[in-house]
Amino acid sequence: MNTIVCMKRVPDSATRVRVTPDGAGLDPAGVKYVVNPYDEFALEDAIRRREEAGEGKVTVVALGPPETAESIRQALAMGADEGVLLACAGSHDALSVARALANEIRGREVDLVLFGKQAIDDDNMQVPQMVAEFLGLPCATVVVGLEIAGREATARREVEGGHEVVEFPLPAVVSTQKGLNEPRYPSLKGIMAAKRKPLEQRDVTLDAPTIEFLRLDEPPAPAAGRIVGEGVDAVPELVRALRDEAGVL
């Protein structure tokens, strides 16, 4: 079975996000970049399936600036077989990114196209569904369980208050959620091996977006709160404040 994992390079969640004073974007100073954490679940799933089957290929496709190559190497160190970097500068809307990814995937022999459920920088949760539409493939999002028997897949996806079980034939698009597996750390051997694995780089030009980015702002600082008191004695004051000041009881 051949799997493509679409992976995005994103700022680490522990990064202190600073917006540039002109609102043009993120201040890059001090920002550490990582493989999007949700994409690690996708990578782990693909690598395990190949290991269990003893055949097949895991291809990582990432669109981003040239530095994205480092993140692809990390994915190769985890155990993916080859990488493709669609190089382009700047930030782009999900639709243009999805179209470029779909163009790359179309024509390849692939059984499963895996994504993270969302990129933790833009938090859009759009690219997997859009790629599926462009490719005309079945798609299950926010998946926490995936079983494949022959050419048929069964997925458990998270919905409000529970799970939905969906069935679909391969090839298909799946976006992964925490709970699917525990992603491995790259081993030293894996890191060494990654250096020799193929990584193809190609420049891409994206379409003009149908939504324009105007600016980025830091959220307003939360209004200073107050400590109403200590222990059980403060309970009446807390409830009074919630009812009379905040009007939420």
Place this chain on the structure above:
Amino acid sequence: MPGALAYAEIREGAVSRASREAVGLARRIAADAGGETHVVALGPPGTAEAAAALAGFGADHTYVGESEVLTLCQPDIAAAAIARLVEAGDYDAVIFAATAQGRDIAPRVGARLGRSVASEVIECRREDGAIVVRRPMYAGKAIATLRFTPGPAVMTIRANVFAPAGEGAAGEISNLDLDGLEGRVRTAALEQGDRDRLDVSEATTIVSGGRGMQGPEHWPLLEALVEALGDEAALGASRAVVDAGWRPHGEQVGQTGKTVSPNLYFAVGISGAIQHLAGMRTAKVIVAINRDADAPIFGVADYGLVGDVFEVLPALTEAVREARSGD
């Protein structure tokens, strides 16, 4: 004049609050341009009856698509039907609630229409005719302002931010043709845990417990507080307690859990790690209960109470019950 289209979810025969918020925003955007508000609802036979209630929320026109296969959501069919409606109509906004369904369907509609989608929108206005939205990025650490180019603005809106549509003149209802539409995925089953209890992402009041609760056996204390807070309240949890297996992952609030913006959020025995704050910092009122006066959660709390959860919770539950009983 261009109008606005809202997607309404009908669950167990009732229109969800999140859907009324989508209809409310559609009405406002349509009114700005002097256009009509349309609503689309999909479901099994019988959906039209529930949709009659929708028409009462001020939609000029409600389209209802009914089919046996729509007992459970079919995102492919929904996306194709909605895209067809948008192509045939004149809309400058297509609005979904940011629910599991909305998040699944909206990007597919965008791809079909060749239109970008704005997710989890928290502000929406018209500027010189263009639709301008604001939405959180980086787990709420920054807010982006985006402007749609002319054409339908497809978006999902964050729950509990926009005012739900109130009563309005009842509009027309008509049948939406689903001929020739097929899903690429079969939805085999919906496993819902305790449907008596609201999901954390739908609640307007949330009581979240952290490691300070000391063990799963103490959750009845939090359940009692939820109970006292009424029907719109639900339980949440920090990742520490989910990882420890004390609570199900569906309750987790934060960067790797759910993002919530309730009117009232109680953080009980939660330290306030940045990844937890990412999921709840937009709550309108935050209450923190923690025995450590230096816990970071007090930095974002509107009201803090320093104390032991085991002493404070029973007294708080009792006081809330009294306050809500109206005297």
